[in-house]
Amino acid sequence: MSRSMEKIVALCKRRGFVFQNSEIYGGQNGFWDYGPLGTELKRNVRDSWYHDMVSGHNELLPPSEAPSKYQMVGVETALIMHPQVWKCSGHYDLFHDMMVDCRETRSRFRLDQVRIRWVSCDGKSVKQDKTESDLTRIAVATTEEDFAVDLVVQALRAFGMKKKYADKLQWDGNATRLDLIDLSEFPNVVAPGATKAGTLTDPREFNLMMKTIIGALGTDDDAAYLRPETAQGIFVNFKNVVDSSRVKLPFGICQVGKSFRNEITPRNFTFRSREFEQMEIEFFCRPDASSGWYTYWRDRRYQWYLDLGISKDRLILRDHHADELAHYSVGTADIEYAFPFLDDGEYGELEGIAHRGDFDLRSHMEGKLTKDENGELAPELNEHGQPRHRGSGKDLSYFDDHAKERFVPHVIEPSAGADRATLAFLCEAYHEDQQPDEKGRMQERLVMKFHPRLAPVKAAVFPLIKKEGMPEKAADVFGALKTAGLNCQYDQQGAIGRRYRRQDEIGTPYCITVDGDTLTDGTVTIRDRDTLVQERIPADRVAEEVTSRLNA
RNA sequence: GCGGAUGUAGCUCAGUGGUAGAGCACCACGUUGCCAACGUGGCUGUCGAGGGUUCGACUCCCUUCAUCCGCUCCA
Numbered sequence: 347m348s349r350s351m352e353k354i355v356a357l358c359k360r361r362g363f364v365f366q367n368s369e370i371y372g373g374q375n376g377f378w379d380y381g382p383l384g385t386e387l388k389r390n391v392r393d394s395w396y397h398d399m400v401s402g403h404n405e406l407l408p409p410s411e412a413p414s415k416y417q418m419v420g421v422e423t424a425l426i427m428h429p430q431v432w433k434c435s436g437h438y439d440l441f442h443d444m445m446v447d448c449r450e451t452r453s454r455f456r457l458d459q460v461r462i463r464w465v466s467c468d469g470k471s472v473k474q475d476k477t478e479s480d481l482t483r484i485a486v487a488t489t490e491e492d493f494a495v496d497l498v499v500q501a502l503r504a505f506g507m508k509k510k511y512a513d514k515l516q517w518d519g520n521a522t523r524l525d526l527i528d529l530s531e532f533p534n535v536v537a538p539g540a541t542k543a544g545t546l547t548d549p550r551e552f553n554l555m556m557k558t559i560i561g562a563l564g565t566d567d568d569a570a571y572l573r574p575e576t577a578q579g580i581f582v583n584f585k586n587v588v589d590s591s592r593v594k595l596p597f598g599i600c601q602v603g604k605s606f607r608n609e610i611t612p613r614n615f616t617f618r619s620r621e622f623e624q625m626e627i628e629f630f631c632r633p634d635a636s637s638g639w640y641t642y643w644r645d646r647r648y649q650w651y652l653d654l655g656i657s658k659d660r661l662i663l664r665d666h667h668a669d670e671l672a673h674y675s676v677g678t679a680d681i682e683y684a685f686p687f688l689d690d691g692e693y694g695e696l697e698g699i700a701h702r703g704d705f706d707l708r709s710h711m712e713g714k715l716t717k718d719e720n721g722e723l724a725p726e727l728n729e730h731g732q733p734r735h736r737g738s739g740k741d742l743s744y745f746d747d748h749a750k751e752r753f754v755p756h757v758i759e760p761s762a763g764a765d766r767a768t769l770a771f772l773c774e775a776y777h778e779d780q781q782p783d784e785k786g787r788m789q790e791r792l793v794m795k796f797h798p799r800l801a802p803v804k805a806a807v808f809p810l811i812k813k814e815g816m817p818e819k820a821a822d823v824f825g826a827l828k829t830a831g832l833n834c835q836y837d838q839q840g841a842i843g844r845r846y847r848r849q850d851e852i853g854t855p856y857c858i859t860v861d862g863d864t865l866t867d868g869t870v871t872i873r874d875r876d877t878l879v880q881e882r883i884p885a886d887r888v889a890e891e892v893t894s895r896l897n898a
Numbered sequence: 899g900c901g902g903a904u905g906u907a908g909c910u911c912a913g914u915g916g917u918a919g920a921g922c923a924c925c926a927c928g929u930u931g932c933c934a935a936c937g938u939g940g941c942u943g944u945c946g947a948g949g950g951u952u953c954g955a956c957u958c959c960c961u962u963c964a965u966c967c968g969c970u971c972c973a
Contacts, residue, residue, distance in 0.1 A: 352966090360909060360923090372946060372963040437973085447899055454899075454971090547899075554973055574973090610899075610971045618972080781933070789934065811931055839925090843933035850933090859932070871932080878933075 351686040354776050355615055357792070361852050363387065363772065363802075364616060376612030376620035378765075383852055386802030386833055388623075388768045392602055394799055395625045395762065396420070398650060400600050411645065413638040416629075417597035419587060423579025425604060426558070426570050431578050433735035434709045437555060437571075444525065448537040450475065450545040455538070457525040457549045461493040462486065462535060463501075464518035470505045474533060475542040483518070484543050485527070485535045493521060504536045504543075525549070556606045556620075572606035577759060579603075580628045581706045585742055595744060595755060596631035596639065602764065614687045616765045617694055623764035628706075630755035632746070636701060637676070639758045644679045644699045647760045651681065651696065651767070655797035656774050660684040662693055677701040681762075683770040696770055697762035704754040711754075713737035771800055775853055781878065794853030795876060798896045803854040804832040805892050808845050810861040812838050820860040823870060823888050827858075830889035832896075850875060856892055860885070 358364040362381030366373045380388055400418045408415040432438040444457040462485040471480035486504055490496035501515050502508070524535070533544035555571040573579065580599045587599055602625045612618050631639045648663045666678040678700040682693030705723065709715050713733035716726040725733040745752045775794040782789070798804070807824040809816030817838055827834045835854070837845045842859065849857050857873040859880075864870050869882040872891060883891050 356909075366964075369964090370946095373965080375964070445899095449900065607973080610973090613966095791934080808932095841933085841935060842931070843935080845934095846932080847934045857933095861932075873932085880932080 348686050378616045383802040390800045391768050417593045420600045434714050444549045447547045448545050450540040460524035461521050463497050463521040465501045466516050467505045473542050475544045574607045576601045576603045576624045576626045598627045598629040600627045625762040627760045629758040633756045636756040640701045643758050643760045696766050699760045702757040707742045707754050711737050711742050793850040796853040798855045801853045805856040806835045806849045806854050807858045816860045826889045
C-alpha cells in the first residue's frame with residue numbers, strides 16, 4: 347500500500363473515522379466500523395446523494411440535459427428476501443458449489459467434477475505433501491471429459507512412467523468421484539497435474555452470498571441469503587410502487603442500504619468489504635427512450651462527484667467495451683477514482699451505470715433468463731423443458747396511458763457504493779501543506795479539505811483564553827450553532843494554534859474564536875480552513891453566517 | 899486460496915529467556931494570549947490471541963487471527 351494511503355488509514359483510526367471491526371478480538375477480515383467522525387461523513391455522503399437524487403428533485407422541471415421531466419421515489423426493503431429472488435436474478439447459480447483447491451498447482455475444482463480412481467504400480471511410490479512419506483497406493487484425479495483416458499495419463503505421470511508401460515498399472519475398483527469418497531482418503535489423492543499426493547484442501551462451500559437460517563429451529567431447508575445487492579428489492583416492488591404512488595413513466599425508484607458478499611479477497615481498506623452500503627437508482631423508462639436516459643444518468647452521476655469536490659484529474663468515466671457488457675445490457679459505464687492504493691493509471695470503481703433493458707423485470711415474471719439460440723432472452727430450461735428457476739408469474743408490465751400500450755419498461759441502473767464514495771472523499775480531502783507557526787517558521791499542516799456539505803464537523807468554537815468571560819460567550823455561540831442543527835465542536839483546551847490544527851485535521855471548514863474584542867464590540871472571528879483568512883462578524887449572526895457559507 | 903513479511907502505550911517505534919521503555923499525543927496546574935508555545939506533575943500496556951517448552955516466555959516452538967506485499971480471484 348502506498349505511503350499516502352497508509353497515512354490516510356492511520357488518520358482514520360487516530361481521529362475516529364474508520365475502525366477495524368471487532369478490533370479488540372483481533373478483527374474480522376472484510377468488515378469495518380465507522381467511528382464518530384466517519385459516521386457523520388458517511389451520513390453526509392448518503393444524505394447528499396438522497397437529497398440530490400430524490401428528495402430535492404423537482405419533478406415538474408426537467409434538469410438540463412434530461413430527455414424529459416421525471417419522478418423519483420425511495421424505498422427501503424428488507425435485507426433478506428425470498429430465496430427465489432436470487433434464483434431468478436441469477437445470483438444463486440453463480441457460485442454455490444463445493445470446491446477444493448490444489449495447493450501445488452494453485453487450481454480450483456468443483457468437487458463433483460473431479461473423477462478419481464485408485465491405482466498402484468509394482469511398488470512404485472509417490473511422495474505425500476507435508477509428511478513426505480512414500481505412498482504406493484494412490485488415487486489419481488482428473489477433470490477431463492474423457493476421464494478414463496486421462497486417468498491413465500495422470501497415473502503414469504504420477505509414477506513417472508512412460509506411456510508404453512500403461513499395462514503395468516494395477517487399478518483398484520472403478521473410477522468414482524471426489525465427492526463420493528471419505529475426507530480421510532484425501533491425503534492419498536494426487537490432484538490433476540500435481541506431483542505429490544494430498545495437496546487438495548478440504549472441500550469448502552463456495553458461495554458469494556452470505557447464508558443464514560430463518561426460524562429458531564431452522565435447518566438447511568430454511569436457508570436464506572443476505573442480499574448481495576439492493577437492486578432486487580426495488581424490482582420485486584416495482585408493481586407495488588406503480589400501484590400505490592401514482593408514479594408515471596419515466597421514474598426512478600431509489601434505495602440506500604447494506605448488501606453482503608463473500609468477497610474472496612477483501613483488501614484495500616474499506617474498498618472491498620464483505621458488508622457494504624449501496625446507493626442505487628433503478629430508473630424505469632420506455633424502451634425507445636432508454637438510450638437517452640442512459641446517457642443522462644451516466645453524465646449526471648459523474649458530475650455529482652465533481653460537484654462534491656472530487657478532482658477531474660482523478661475521476662474517470664469509462665464506457666465498457668461491447669464485449670465486456672453483460673448479455674442483457676446495451677451499455678454500461680463505470681465511474682472510477684484513482685485511489686492512492688492503486689498504481690498510476692489504475693482506477694477503482696465507485697459506481698456503475700448500466701442499461702439493463704427489461705432483463706430484471708422479465709426475470710421476475712418468467713423465471714431466470716438466458717440467451718437462446720437466436721440470441722434472444724428466454725427462460726433457462728431444465729431437463730424436463732420447464733423453467734430452471736420459475737419466476738413469480740406476476741405481470742410486471744406497465745400500461746402507458748398516453749400511448750395506450752402495455753410493455754415491460756427498460757431500466758437504467760446507476761449503482762453507487764456509499765463506502766467507496768466515502769473512501770474517495772477521504773482520500774481526496776487529505777492534504778499536507780506548509781503554514782507558518784507563531785514564530786513565522788513553516789510547519790507541516792495536515793488538513794482534510796472536505797467539501798463543506800460533507801465535512802463531519804461544520805464549525806468549531808473557541809474562547810481565545812479560558813477566562814475573562816470568554817468561555818461563557820463562546821458557549822452561547824456554540825449553543826446557537828447547535829440550535830441551527832449544525833454538528834459543531836467546542837474546544838478551550840491548549841493553545842489557540844493547536845486547536846486550529848486539530849480542526850484542520852478533521853476537516854472542519856470554519857473556526858469561530860471569541861476574543862477580547864467580542865466582550866466590547868460583540869464580534870467574533872471566523873476562520874476559513876483552506877485560506878486561513880479571518881473575518882470579524884457579529885457574534886449573534888454566527889449561525890446564519892456559517893449556514894450561508896455551507897450552502898454557498 | 900497460495901507464498902512472504904509484520905503484530906509492544908492512542909500514534910511512531912526501541913528492547914531483553916528473569917514479570918517493559920522513548921518521543922509525540924492526552925489530562926491537571928501555572929505562565930502566555932490568534933495558527934502544532936514553555937515549565938512542573940500525571941495517565942496509559944493481559945508485548946495480537948490460544949497452546950507448548952522452561953523454575954521462569956514479550957523473547958524459543960506450534961496453532962490461530964489480523965494487516966501489508968506478490969500471485970490468484972473479482973461473480
